[in-house]
Amino acid sequence: MAAQLPVVFGEWVMGAQSWDFEVNNRKGGRLFFLNDGCTHGELVAMALDDYMLDGNTDIVSITYALPDSMLAHMAPDTPPMHITNDRQVQSLIGLSKTHVIRLCVSSRKDNDGRTGGVDAADGCSVEGGNQSTEEGEDENVDEYDDDEINEDIKNDSVKEEDGTDSEGQDSEDQDYSQYGKVKDEDSNSDSEGEWIEEPVKAPQRGYERNWVNKIKVNGSFATKDDLISEIRLTAVMLKFAFRVDKSSTRLFVAKCAVKGCQWRVRAAVKNEAKTFWVTKYVKTHTCSVSDRLAHRKHTTPRYIGKLFIERVGIIDGITAEHIKYSMQAMFQLKIDYTTSYRALMYAQECVRGTPEDGYSRLPSYLRLIAEANPGTITALERDSQNRFKYLFLAFRASIAGFQYFRRVIVVDGCHLTGKYEGNLLVATAQDGNLQIFPLAFGIVDSENDHAWEWFFRKLRECFTDEYPLVIVSDRHHSIKKACETVLPWVTRGICYYHLQHNIVTKFKGKHLMYLVKRVAYAYTVHDFNRYMDEIRHIKPDLATYLEEASIQLWSRVHFPGDRYNIKTSNIAESINSALKRARGFPIVFLLEYLRAKLTKWFCKRREYALSLPTNHTRGVEYLLAIRSHLKA
Numbered sequence: 001m002a003a004q005l006p007v008v009f010g011e012w013v014m015g016a017q018s019w020d021f022e023v024n025n026r027k028g029g030r031l032f033f034l035n036d037g038c039t040h041g042e043l044v045a046m047a048l049d050d051y052m053l054d055g056n057t058d059i060v061s062i063t064y065a066l067p068d069s070m071l072a073h074m075a076p077d078t079p080p081m082h083i084t085n086d087r088q089v090q091s092l093i094g095l096s097k098t099h100v101i102r103l104c105v106s107s108r109k110d111n112d113g114r115t116g117g118v119d120a121a122d123g124c125s126v127e128g129g130n131q132s133t134e135e136g137e138d139e140n141v142d143e144y145d146d147d148e149i150n151e152d153i154k155n156d157s158v159k160e161e162d163g164t165d166s167e168g169q170d171s172e173d174q175d176y177s178q179y180g181k182v183k184d185e186d187s188n189s190d191s192e193g194e195w196i197e198e199p200v201k202a203p204q205r206g207y208e209r210n211w212v213n214k215i216k217v218n219g220s221f222a223t224k225d226d227l228i229s230e231i232r233l234t235a236v237m238l239k240f241a242f243r244v245d246k247s248s249t250r251l252f253v254a255k256c257a258v259k260g261c262q263w264r265v266r267a268a269v270k271n272e273a274k275t276f277w278v279t280k281y282v283k284t285h286t287c288s289v290s291d292r293l294a295h296r297k298h299t300t301p302r303y304i305g306k307l308f309i310e311r312v313g314i315i316d317g318i319t320a321e322h323i324k325y326s327m328q329a330m331f332q333l334k335i336d337y338t339t340s341y342r343a344l345m346y347a348q349e350c351v352r353g354t355p356e357d358g359y360s361r362l363p364s365y366l367r368l369i370a371e372a373n374p375g376t377i378t379a380l381e382r383d384s385q386n387r388f389k390y391l392f393l394a395f396r397a398s399i400a401g402f403q404y405f406r407r408v409i410v411v412d413g414c415h416l417t418g419k420y421e422g423n424l425l426v427a428t429a430q431d432g433n434l435q436i437f438p439l440a441f442g443i444v445d446s447e448n449d450h451a452w453e454w455f456f457r458k459l460r461e462c463f464t465d466e467y468p469l470v471i472v473s474d475r476h477h478s479i480k481k482a483c484e485t486v487l488p489w490v491t492r493g494i495c496y497y498h499l500q501h502n503i504v505t506k507f508k509g510k511h512l513m514y515l516v517k518r519v520a521y522a523y524t525v526h527d528f529n530r531y532m533d534e535i536r537h538i539k540p541d542l543a544t545y546l547e548e549a550s551i552q553l554w555s556r557v558h559f560p561g562d563r564y565n566i567k568t569s570n571i572a573e574s575i576n577s578a579l580k581r582a583r584g585f586p587i588v589f590l591l592e593y594l595r596a597k598l599t600k601w602f603c604k605r606r607e608y609a610l611s612l613p614t615n616h617t618r619g620v621e622y623l624l625a626i627r628s629h630l631k632a
Contacts, residue, residue: 237331377392519531
């Protein structure tokens with residue numbers, strides 16, 4: 001079982017009576033997942049990688065403060081706990097399973113090392129905004145494209161059939177057992193066999209203060225994509241453009257975009273199957289600053305999207321503004337809103353796929369859901385052209401749990417914001433602790449008669465008709481028709497808040513709301529008729545409207561010895577609000593978001609239920625205590 005720990009960067013300071021950790025907000029937070037067998041070396045490696053520190057020059061310190069429940073029995077000046085070995089890591093994981101722990105990362109420079117920097121010779125900021133480049137224009141020399149690489153692989157395969165390329169290079173099958181002994185691709189180069197180092201200049205601002213050039217001779221990268229990602233970042237930080245000169249499964253060569261410049265990176269596969277080792281790296285640019293800037297093109301949304309995914313990743317809630325400001329803060333890339341928005345769309349597609357991919361994967365996803373949770377009800381309906389039309393999903397856990405709850409189902413719908421839009425229909429109940437309990441979900445084209453009727457027919461399979469049932473909703477005509485057609489034995493109630501809104505806007509009856517509330521909360525037929533007569537005397541048309549809205553259903557005793565207090569559709573509206581950030585996801589990611597959220601809720605509630613000291617939930621115990629106090 002993995003431990004999930006939030007991580008912040010900063011330093012500890014001793015306050016008046018206790019230790020305080022001053023967080024470096026510019027560094028941002030991270031999230032670590034530690035397995036039970038995690039070692040101290042792996043933990044330090046995660047801190048170095050996530051905060052982009054250099055393991056050769058930075059000394060990392062990982063600490064944490066004890067929980068308040070433990071500190072209460074200790075001296076106020078108890079120092080933070082330092083993690084220095086594997087045993088301390090296991091102690092941390094064990095403690096995090098019962099308490100919320102925040103890891104604190106600090107670093108300092110090694111006295112024997114030097115601070116890594118950047119080449120700031122040009123001193124120019126990179127301007128990527130106000131461009132009109134479309135995503136399809138992917139011809140930047142510093143852009144790494146799969147099609148280009150595939151073409152390079154084809155060319156290389158032709159060149160290397162006889163064991164050497166057209167320039168007389170060594171065969172890829174050669175054993176490069178000695179670093180730096182590989183013959184360079186340019187046999188006539190004056191710098192052959194020499195590793196030209198450029199004096200490291202002190203970083204000036206922003207992300208550059210923490211950036212360290214990880215490309216170095218004898219350095220290794222797990223895959224070719226990791227190598228290209230680092231080269232791309234180096235090009236952004238040092239403000240130049242590169243081109244892919246050679247690329248195959250065992251060799252990669254990148255050169256400066258300016259013809260004749262000596263900057264280059266050469267990496268090859270040696271003993272490991274996929275690991276690329278840097279065999280040559282010439283850091284110095286022999287071209288002029290003006291030439292380098294002349295070869296730089298506007299940064300495309302695809303380039304920004306790739307860079308953002310590699311360095312940050314896609315997090316729920318990310319907006320175009322976040323990409324715009326993060327690119328400026330980390331890389332000094334000034335981009336406009338349109339470019340950042342297109343970059344966000346591209347990044348989301350890279351991570352989640354396209355909406356079309358989601359619909360194509362939908363049948364297999366529903367089949368896997370049904371196999372993993374037997375008893376789950378799924379339904380997928382297509383139109384005459386075999387295109388998606390309706391979807392229904394009710395998990396077995398929801399169906400099994402509903403038989404123990406109050407038999408009131410609240411239904412509502414909300415709009416989806418993806419490419420193909422549509423509506424998400426929700427059927428939800430309330431558990432014994434007065435919490436939301438989702439029962440079923442549906443995705444349809446719109447809230448029309450046919451869609452609601454289809455949804456109710458599938459919902460009908462989730463419960464039996466041996467007990468009374470109430471459906472609560474707004475005054476949507478399609479819901480009323482569907483209930484009368486599919487569930488004629490069900491009692492239907494109108495959401496009280498929707499009813500209030502209609503009374504205020506349509507009948508200008510705000511001054512009569514106190515009487516409407518009395519009608520809605522009447523516990524006997526006598527009280528209901530008395531309040532209705534008062535409204536009929538003042539405003540006859542409002543009384544007629546209330547009777548048509550079936551508000552009298554709340555005043556009748558339909559269930560022997562039972563009367564439920566759910567008068568609004570708030571629980572369904574709350575579900576819609578909780579799913580707001582996922583409404584624009586491709587359909588499979590939307591369903592997976594639903595599954596993950598329900599799993600989290602049910603797991604927490606199960607643990608909560610097992611800890612109850614009585615047969616009643618804490619919510620019910622609280623209500624009983626209040627009523628006992630008022631009665632006394």
